[in-house]
Amino acid sequence: MKKNNRRFLMVIIGTIIMFVLVLGSGPAIAEYPERPVTVLVGFAPGGSMDLSARALARSAEKILGQPIIIENKPGGTGTVALAALLSQNPDGYTLCATPSSVLIRVSQIQHVPFKPLTSFKPIIGFAEPLLGIVVKNDSPWKNIQDIVNDAKKNPGMLNYATTGVGSTTHAAVDEIVVAKKLQMIHVPYKGSVEALTSLLGGHVDFASLTSELVPSVKSGQTRLLATMSKKRSPKFPAVPTLKEAGYDFVNDAVFSIVGPANLPPELAKKLEVAFAKATKSKEYLESLDRIDMVPVNYNSKEFDKFLRINWKKINKHLIASGLIKEAATLPE
């Protein structure tokens, strides 16, 4: 009881100190790795990118021996943080946690002031959202083929919600549409929550969503027809992947840590080793599981390759779907 109370008091004091610190703090000057490392996140706090980065940071700071501070810099669909990273010294004290989609998908649609494939040094790919296609629980469809059959019978009548134009969730449905030569109406929403709300209200026929779909599937409000990871999700072992259902699509939005391209190789290596170790810790895996994220592990080289392969794939798809004529940013 006594111990409990003290811990309780610590939390409260910590709360107040944190609060004061956030109002004005700046890094001090010292040598690597002797002061806290800042990781920029291009999205608002509380979102899946932010929470995943914080989970990784909590485990990695124990290995690195220095605190890791998450600094949210939302804006420009995640590109403001990447641009901000390039204005910092390449001393290993400022890194950026970003979804690969910002590097290779967003930058093809919008012009960005960096070269997506060469301005950054990929350090690790550490997590991905659980993407999937869901229908409302009263829908007659049991699998993707049911949707395809219905869409063939009623061309132009079915509509579906995604988390945004040109997003990975949109690309997944487009893959089906193109492969089976279907006609369906795309209704883009801003994020998974809006799209899920619309699905539950019966305003759209099915939805392609990110991790926010998990609670609704578990509570029986929706039914999951397919996921988009490489492997089946341990949460839903009975649900096939899109690949198993016969479509050439695997989630290309992997959450990663990148540094500036001219980050000294020995620092990059040190960080890569520390982060890789962190991704295997029990604490990290548990945190990810709670926020319904899927752990992945790409090392620096693998992730670089991943970006290059998917840049081309995405480029082909965006042009084919008429969204762009050519990439808005040169890749290198």
Added chain:
Amino acid sequence: MDTLQGLLYGFSVALQPNNLFLVFVGCLLGTLVGVLPGIGPVAAISILLPLTFQLTPAGSIIMLAGIYYGVMYGGSTTSILVNVPGETASVVTCMDGYQMARQGRAGSALGIAAFGSFIAGTIGLIGLQFISGPLSSVALKFGPPEYFAIILLGFIFISYLSHGSMLKAGMMAFLGLILSSVGLDPITAQQRMTFGILNLYEGIGIAPLAMGLFGVAEVFNSLEKTTSTKILKVKIKNLFPTKLDWLQSKWAILRGTIIGFFLGILPGGGPVLSTFIAYGVEKRVAKNPERFGKGAIEGVASPESANNSATSTSFIPLLTLGIPPNVVLAVLYGAFLIHGVVPGPLLIKEHPDVFWGLLGSMYIGNVMLLILNLPLIPLWVQVLRIPDRVLYPLILLFCVIGAYSINNNVFDIVVMIIFGIAGYLFKKFGYEAAPLILCFVLGPMFEVNLRRSLLISQGSFSIFFTRPIALVAIVVCFALLLFNIYSAYAGKSRPEIESE
């Protein structure tokens, strides 16, 4: 467990000493965050999130929720005292609250805001407790066409938000719409009016815009008055609402509560929209609407009640459907998940301590906020005694810190200053900022829901007339417009029409 038993159980959870203390910390921090401009509940909750890992799920949710509704209490303070909205949901409060303060009635305004918030928050909670089930199914009925129609109704209220020329109000409304369309096209993801500036890709932020148009503009305005420092400062008349204040605002509080109650349930609607509608309704039903904008107490009571009851009811979609209806609750949703609690239809069965404990704590928190805020009023009123040459630089300083803290980005400060200059000029030439802000808030929702509706209906406008909720809202819109035109012709003209 029926509802009353549940509530008793909830109180037993919330009244445990640790949890009671957490309610207090949450409410206190919320009030602080509400008072400071810029720093909103989203930032506060996410900063404190990692520190709650040590607490029980119920305890941490109780504290974080306390911050959210505490902010809605505190947000009005700076609106009233210095014309700087502490929170987007308090922008409307600036219009009459600040005027009241300048007439020496800051105490009345702060008091009525606190009492109104308490009454509305509690009524909202009762709704949350007893009829959250049916209400959440109503919320789901709102698809794109229904939102479109409701927002159309919101636009009708532009005319009630101005007290000068209708033409000027219209111009400001259109400027608001244009500004709101900066950024990514919501349907095709093309950039609009971003001029290659990365920081504009997601549009202009509402917080720097509102802080600029109100707070910073007020600072610039004060520069003109340096010669008149000898003018006697207004005497502070009373510290708490008088009997007359109560008489004038009791129905306003109730109306605000009801408006907030229903708009709070709608995902995306929420507290901000409800304040504008509540203000408009007050002006519509007032016997002498010309008092509005010159310190009408109803103009403070109603919106402040609306945003608090909306805050209470916005928990309904989160707790019953697992849908966070706004950004703050999305962060709170993350907090639930981190503690292994999944909000949604199963919450009440799987984690009764969290569900009922949260509800019980919100009742307690509302009382606590009232007790916390009333003694502060005499203290706040002292702010007005600070000499202008000290007060205004301080306001500017807080605005700059606040703007930066939203995204940790200097660009937001630039935006705020630009709109500060614009706001100063608007004021000088008699253009009011309120219609601009309303349209800035509504514009993107209006556009995206119109376009989504037409996507669903494949271009046919019949979708707005074949769905009952949408149809009713559109009929009400036309009725209101026709009534306004009629009353203008019948000589019973409305003030904003007659003044030009």
